[in-house]
Amino acid sequence: MPTLSLAFTPLPAQVRTARMFAVAVGRRSGLPEELLDEVRLAVGEACSRAVAVHRRLGSPERIRLSVTEDERGYAVAVRDAGDASQVEHADLDALAIDEEAGGALPPGLDLAVVAGLVDELTVRPDPAGGTIVRLRWKR
Amino acid sequence: MDLTLSTRTEGDATVVEVGGEIDVYTAPKLREQLIDLVSSGSYHLVVDMESVEFLDSTGLGVLVGGLKRVRAHDGQLKLVCTQERILKIFRITGLTKVFPIYGTVDEALAAAS
Numbered sequence: 001m002p003t004l005s006l007a008f009t010p011l012p013a014q015v016r017t018a019r020m021f022a023v024a025v026g027r028r029s030g031l032p033e034e035l036l037d038e039v040r041l042a043v044g045e046a047c048s049r050a051v052a053v054h055r056r057l058g059s060p061e062r063i064r065l066s067v068t069e070d071e072r073g074y075a076v077a078v079r080d081a082g083d084a085s086q087v088e089h090a091d092l093d094a095l096a097i098d099e100e101a102g103g104a105l106p107p108g109l110d111l112a113v114v115a116g117l118v119d120e121l122t123v124r125p126d127p128a129g130g131t132i133v134r135l136r137w138k139r
Numbered sequence: 140m141d142l143t144l145s146t147r148t149e150g151d152a153t154v155v156e157v158g159g160e161i162d163v164y165t166a167p168k169l170r171e172q173l174i175d176l177v178s179s180g181s182y183h184l185v186v187d188m189e190s191v192e193f194l195d196s197t198g199l200g201v202l203v204g205g206l207k208r209v210r211a212h213d214g215q216l217k218l219v220c221t222q223e224r225i226l227k228i229f230r231i232t233g234l235t236k237v238f239p240i241y242g243t244v245d246e247a248l249a250a251a252s
Contacts, residue, residue: 012164019162019193035226044195047165092233105203109196109232116231 007062008047010054018047018065022076024110029069035137042117043076046133049110050080055130057081073119073138080133084125087111141165143190153181158190160169161198169198173205182214185247194225199234206238214246215239217247 005023008014022043023036031039043065050063064079088108111133115121120136142165143158153176161169176184182203188194206216218240220226229235241247 006149012144015163016160037227040193041224043193044162044193050165083245092231105196106180108140109199112227113196113231 003067003068005064007064010051010059010061010063012048015044015047015051018063019044020067020105022067024139025067025069028046028075031069031074031137035074037089038117038137039074039076042114042135043078045110045114046076046135049133050082053080053082073136074136075137078135079126080084080131081130081134084131085124087123087131089115089123092116106116142168144169145165145177149185149244152183152248153236154185154186154187154244155232156187156190158192158243160190160193162195162199163197166197166201170201170204171202173208177205177212177214182209182212183214183246184209184214186216187230187244188218188220188225189222191220191222191225194228196232197229199228199232202238203234217241217250219244219247 004025008018019040020098023040026036026039029097044080047063047065054063059081061081064078068075090106090108093114111121114135118135119138122133122134125134141159142161147154147158155172157169186202209216216238218238220240221242229238229240239250241250
């Protein structure tokens with residue numbers, strides 16, 4: 001299947017559209033409904049994280065979401081304008097302990113949730129600048 | 140679908156019925172509702188999530204914020220949720236250990252403080 005891409009303005013209201021896009025592509029390529037729930041949540045987390053990065057930077061640049069389904073599985077890439085070396089990834093084992101003590105949720109919870117849903121999560125610098133977060137569900 | 144909120148009083152508890160999608164766009168509306176309730180003296184909250192269709196980590200953050208606020212007044216925040224797709228994010232993040240989660244509003248109201 002060819003790659004389908006969506007570029008969207010970094011606004012919270014657009015994240016829902018991004019989720020619907022990823023789910024629509026997945027549904028069309030025959031992903032089962034339980035997996036579509038995971039796609040919906042994981043893509044939502046990755047895209048809201050990207051929106052937060054752009055807002056922090058004050059970047060109006062559009063976020064790019066690409067979806068590919070091939071013999072290796074269903075893959076999603078989210079490209080933002082942030083610095084890949086600054087990406088935070090919360091430690092979920094520490095989270096519950098923090099919460100028992102009444103602490104706040106840590107930064108990087110979004111990617112921690114993504115990691116709990118996908119088979120593969122990679123965060124790499126985009127050679128053209130920015131960060132690419134890749135999610136993959138294997139066949 | 141947007142977020143829908145309605146509240147009602149049941150004894151000394153306030154039930155907040157939430158519907159639709161809780162995400163980065165709609166979560167501020169839920170945050171305001173919880174802050175308003177605590178500010179007006181409601182410290183025993185039951186958040187009914189049976190009509191929620193989507194919940195992300197921003198929404199979790201709002202619920203944790205609500206929990207902290209009511210606990211500061213020796214209150215409680217209980218959740219009502221049986222939907223697997225919503226419970227999943229609580230399990231992934233380990234927050235099932237933080238929130239008391241019930242199958243029905245009646246069970247949540249009946250549960251001892």
